[in-house]
Amino acid sequence: QLHLQQWGTGLLKPSETLSLTCAVYAGSFSGHYWSWVRQPPGKGLEWIGEINPAGTIKYNPSLKSRVAISGDTSQKQFSLKLNSVTAADTAVYYCAGGDSGWYVDFWGRGTLVTVSS
């Protein structure tokens, strides 16, 4: 069964860059859609962006100016970078994947990222 393992820095200062990576195990990287979703404390889920099997990347318009998603087929990994973070970016960040691109079949365990001075 395909599963995802994610890692990255959990504590950042304002204006720093958030960096997370997600590795795909027991399954193929190509042919799936890979996404990042976050959940601020006490709030709902928010889609950050996606990289599709063709390598096309889409972002949530509200984050587009600060976010970058990339994929490495050879390493079976995809990554998230979010620059100029503020306290509002404090959240649990999930990597996610799916077969169709319309919903999530596979979820990472989540990484709590806290932005604090």
Added chain:
Amino acid sequence: QSVLTQPPSVSGAPGQRVTISCTGSSSNIGTDYDVHWYQHLPGTAPKLLIYANNYRPSGVPGRFSGSKSGTSASLAISELQAEDEADYYCQSYDSGLTGWVFGGGTKLTVL
């Protein structure tokens, strides 16, 4: 403010049936984009519960069902069990945002 609107909370006694609504607009649910539902237990990753409005992934009990009509969708949980206590989120695609949108989540309490 989430693009999809869900009630903040619902509750029911064991054995009862509850429904959770998800209201969107003409740029998402109303444009015939499918609705998907996730169950989220605190401290764990969300779990796909219903996809494409009313399909259950393998392993999801038949007590969970989904429906969609117009600009709204619903998740029904029958024969409530204590283990169903969780947060539930609806999700769809929005043509204006050209990306996924989620509901704000509904906390289900089993009394």
